[in-house]
Amino acid sequence: MLPAEADTDFAIARVVAVLDAVCQATDAMTAAIDIAARCNVELAGLFIEDDSLFRMASMPGARHLTLTPTARASFGIDTLETEMRSRANLAVAALGAAAATKGVHWSFRSIRGMPGALLRQAARSGDLLVFPGAAPIGGWPLRLHSPLLRAAGVTASSALIVRRPASFSRPLVVASADPDRVRRALAAARRLRAGDHDAIDVAVPGLARDVAARTLAGLKDFIRVRELRDATSRSVIDLAKSLGSDLIVLTSESLLGEEGDLSDELLSKADHQVLLVRQPGR
Amino acid sequence: MSTAIVPRPATPGVGPLPHAALYRRCDPSGLSFVTTADLESAxxxxxxxxxxxxxxxxxxLRRKGYNIFAVGSPGTGKKTIIDRLTRERARSEPAPADRAYVNNFVDPDKPRALALPPGRGTxxxxxxxxxxxxxxxxLPAAFESDDYRSRRQAIDNLFKQQQQEAFSKVEERAKERDIGILRTPVGLGLAPLRNGEVMPKEDFEKLSEDEQKRIQDGMNExxxxxxxxxxxxxxxxxxRRDKLRELNEEVTRFAIGFRLEGLKQRYADLPTVVDYLQTVERDLAENTEPFLMQGEANQEGMTGPSARRRGSHVGHFDRYQVNLIVDHADRxxxxxVEEDHPTLQNLIGRVEYRSEYGSLVTDFTMIKPGALHEANGGYLVLDARRVLLQPFAWEELKRTLRAGEVQIRSVPDLLGMASAMTLQPExxxxxxxxxxxxxxxxxxxxASLDPDFREMFKIAADFNDDLPRDATxxxxxAQLLGSIARGESLRPLDRDxxxxxIEQGARLAGDAEKMTAQVEVIADLMREADHLAETAxxxxxxxxxxxxxxxxxxxxxSRxxxxxxxxxxxxxILIDTKxxxxxxxxxxSVLQLAGFMFGRPSRISARxxxxxxxxxxxEREVELGGPIHSKGVMILAGFLGGRFGRERPLALSVxxxxxQSYGGVEGDSASMGELxxxxxxxxxxPxxxxxxxxxxxxxxGDAQAIGGVNEKIEGFFDVCRDAGLDGHQGVIIPASNVKHLMLRADVVKAVEEGRFNVFAVSSVxxxxxxxxxxxxxxxxETGHFPNGSINxxxxTQLDAMADRVRRFNAREQAEAGHAPR
Known part of the structure; x- marks a missing residue:
């Protein structure tokens, strides 16, 4: 079956792998390199040194709780600087080695500041930002709100959050009832699926299945319409789990931020991989 | 010394033996068959x-220590007889238990041994x-059920929820105090917030002391x-893990319960097997994951490294295997059992190893039985010399028999050397x-050197080297020869x-009245004769x-x-025959090299x-004479003293x-010649x-029998034949050796024709x-010998020598008496 959408519906000119000193970046880096190689575009590594951490480290009386046996008990500016340098070095080495094996042109930059501002700036230089998922705390399933991922929710570029070795075989598109947005989301999903043209699950929050199907009738040969009772992250995650989806594709900015729920739950705390598809020129 | 040739004497009292005394024939007409094919098997x-x-x-005798040592020369048929007798007896006895090793789930290094009635091991x-x-x-079906998934999800969720709630409460309380929790590269940090962002240090320092203290207290809390x-x-x-384990065990027990219950009932008469099945049930309940790892593990056959666990090197599914080391199903x-290579491990079994990432590892499936395992409940036949030649085999065989149990032990174990990884099977x-x-x-x-030997091998089965030779x-x-021919698919032998x-058997026995019991030598002749018959x-x-x-x-x-x-x-080599x-x-003398005996004449001289x-x-002076030879020579001195030294001193040295003898001389068979x-x-x-x-x-001066008489006569005959037989040549043998004569046909013929002689004497x-x-x-009666006789x-000679000595001594004494002081 031929896709309903064209490649140009979701063109990628430059992939940015967003890294920091906290998240587990290996899977995200690998996914970013694979996508860059498949689209034959440049890959930029962006290592963000979160200024909040430096503020905290310099704060008199700031408290720190170490989670690893090798960590030093005191946590000051010097320690943080050392850690940042060390992790940035590891990141650039890993990125360089992985990119070389795929023959991807790459660059790397380490920049300090508040993540939100830095990512808004980065969004101007790349049309797909790839983020690592937040690392579990202390090895057990607790998740803390990640400034990096929170910022990902408000960037102008499309963003992909990778939480495990990249697999995008069964995406679930959560979209508003706008066929153009759905078509773009389908194009993005197929980009990641690397040529798999099977029908893709699509859900329109708040719309009954038959209504959604009628709305997206032009795409009926290329999608499987699913029912999603509301736009809460819980509903999306439950539906994704029930369908066995490994990627949640979100299309509508209206789903993000305004509810305050999706951005937190899906980006920071969900186990699924998430792709936020922005409309061009946003 | 005279060298004149004397005519053949009319030997006083002793004439040459008739040719018929030199070889005892077996009359074929006394054998009532045409060929051995007509005979029943022996x-x-x-x-x-x-x-x-x-x-x-x-x-x-099924008592401790009543093991058997079959003692006898090679080729006497020990193995054949033992094999027949043990197999006959074994057939009437019940097959012993099957033996198996199974995993010890509590201590995998100590595999358990199971005994089952024959056939039930399989x-x-x-x-x-x-x-x-x-x-x-x-099991995967049980664990893929909706019921299991939902119960597991509930446990996971409950745990996550509890943890997340506790954490969220801390986050909430931190937020209420305007304190942020941040993830750092190595942990979690707390810092005061302003407008949702971490407050800069400068701003914090501008706060009042009370405010700063309030924030500090908040951060501490x-x-x-x-x-x-x-x-x-x-x-x-x-x-959470405990709850999951309980759930897994519950599901597993449900899935395996009725299956194992069926097995337990099937083996209800075997408590050790039932006990083993219970341990299997417990282990299955505790270790379900490998059954659920279908894809990857199945491809590896669940024997690869990923399937190895809990310090045991056995693959997960292999751990439920039964290593049947002895199977008597069809016996x-x-x-x-005859073990012809009785190394330590071939006797008591061994634990094999496989290489895994550069290390040698093992498990109960790699236990291999030894001959003792296989013969347990029956009979084990071993060649004693081979056992003794193998390091540790003899000692371990005795230890095993004494202990009444087979314990597999390696050489490093026996040497007390630590080995990196080994098993101690039950x-x-x-x-x-x-x-x-x-x-x-x-x-x-x-028997003389090993104090344990007599205790362990109380029965000696002593095989004769020869058999009496009579019609029976x-x-x-003849029947035995027929059996050998049949057994080895040789042609039958005719009567001749x-x-x-039979005659050759007597010759090999070195006795006309006996036959060798070393049947193997005769069998060799039959095989070679069969080849010649085939060629012909x-x-x-x-x-x-x-x-x-x-x-x-x-x-x-005979080279x-x-x-x-x-x-x-x-x-x-100087040998006069004339x-x-x-x-x-x-x-x-007789030389024996690689089983072949032949006679060798040696010149003996006396001065x-x-x-x-x-x-x-x-010979003794230069340490070439053995003790028996020396004894023989000393006997000569006794003879000389007894016969000639009563009336006069023996004033001579001999x-x-x-x-031309350059090797050792042993035995006393030359003592009559020396005398x-x-x-x-x-x-x-002369x-x-x-x-x-x-x-x-x-x-x-009585002549006594010696060994190898046939070879000795033939040895001298060959020398005489080469030099030319003149009718005067011959060999003197003790009369008590006449019964041993089984001479070569050419010697007998020469005697018959008067060209050679064999004399049998009773005295020197x-x-x-x-x-x-x-x-x-x-x-x-006066003690004197007749004139002209040798004695x-x-x-006379001794008297003259004694007189000479007496005169010599007197002259010496006279000279000593007139010597100036």
Missing amino acids: DGTVGQERAVDAIGMGLG ILRQDMRTLVDELRTA VHAELELVMQQGPKAEGE PGAPV AIPLSVKVILTGDHHLYYLL TERSF AVARL GREAIGLSEINQAIELQIRRA LRERLQEEIHRGT GVRVGQVNGL IRLGKGEVVDI SLVFE CAILSAMADQ IRQGIAITGSVNQN DQAMAVLTGVEAGASD RRIE
């Missing part, structure tokens, strides 16, 4: 009744395979709470009858061939094939003998001089030597060099008469 016990009785008793092994196969389907939550994490995780009776109770085979030498060595045994022997082999296109082995086979055997082995004969013929010599006689009656054995040489020297009476002599002698006097043609002479001449 049981191979002919002439070995004592050994057979001993084995029978040993096999029947069934248990198959039952366990079936169980695992079924569980590989049933949040820190304490956070620490508490983090500390509870591992405990909560442990609880009609007790086992009879010992298996042992009830086995061990039958060792070996020769007499080995048996007596063990000759017939049994059998008769010839004969349907049966006949006399000519047997004769040819014997000749070929001798020819193959050295021919070389010696050649050197004698060429005059390199003429006479004083103080010189041809003695005869006398004034002295004090001693006999100097030059030196005695084996000429003759001495007497010849003392009497100055000895006929055409007569050789063999035999030992006692202090009274008779021997001297034959050698010199002069009567030795018997002493009269008279010796007396």
